Amino acid sequence: MDRPVHRIEVITNGPDETFALAKRLGQLIDSKTTIALSGDLGAGKTVFVQGLADGLDVPEGCYVTSPTYTIVNEYPARIPLFHIDLYRISSSDELESAGIHEILDGKGVIAVEWAERAGTDVLPADIAVSITIMDDTRRNIAFFFYGPQAQYLIQGLDPDNKNDIHMEQ
Ligand code: ADP
Numbered sequence: 001m002d003r004p005v006h007r008i009e010v011i012t013n014g015p016d017e018t019f020a021l022a023k024r025l026g027q028l029i030d031s032k033t034t035i036a037l038s039g040d041l042g043a044g045k046t047v048f049v050q051g052l053a054d055g056l057d058v059p060e061g062c063y064v065t066s067p068t069y070t071i072v073n074e075y076p077a078r079i080p081l082f083h084i085d086l087y088r089i090s091s092s093d094e095l096e097s098a099g100i101h102e103i104l105d106g107k108g109v110i111a112v113e114w115a116e117r118a119g120t121d122v123l124p125a126d127i128a129v130s131i132t133i134m135d136d137t138r139r140n141i142a143f144f145f146y147g148p149q150a151q152y153l154i155q156g157l158d159p160d161n162k163n164d165i166h167m168e169q
Pocket residue numbers: 012013014015016017018039040041042043044045046047048113136137138139
């Protein structure tokens with residue numbers, strides 16, 4: 001991809017901070033967006049999607065948890081949220097039968113855990129979020145913004161320029 005990538009890194013101290021950061025992102029999102037999440041088991045991808053869901057106004061009664069027996073969970077929200085977890089996926093046929101093309105053609109926010117298991121050609125992301133475990137409570141959360149919304153989202157996530165921001169060609 002030739003588009004410039006905007007990158008911002010944030011360190012969170014505890015799940016509440018990761019939730020709040022993702023919630024802020026959810027509040028800023030106002031159109032169809034695909035978010036690819038990567039990071040080891042227990043990094044905080046699901047916590048991130050829970051915060052995102054809150055920011056998108058998924059009703060409180062909907063408990064957001066990783067889809068276990070299905071690949072996709074759909075939640076009603078300001079913009080419908082599709083939560084996909086590819087941890088157990090064994091072939092791309094499973095994504096096809098889960099209706100991935102219809103979802104990608106739709107207008108929802110798509111948050112994908114273990115997105116790297118599908119490949120960027122199958123799931124082109126507007127935002128990639130890579131979470132690294134630093135210790136028991138700290139996570140390094142790197143955002144890579146590919147879409148035209150990059151500047152707006154970075155400004156919204158980091159209004160005081162507190163975090164490391166990079167522009168890469
Ligand atoms: P994943 O979906 O990446 O496998 P989960 O979100 O299910 O991970 O779990 C993350 C775990 O790490 C939770 O038990 C959470 O309480 C814990 N945790 C500790 N510190 C953080 C942090 N800074 N951000 C997110 N989760 C954290």
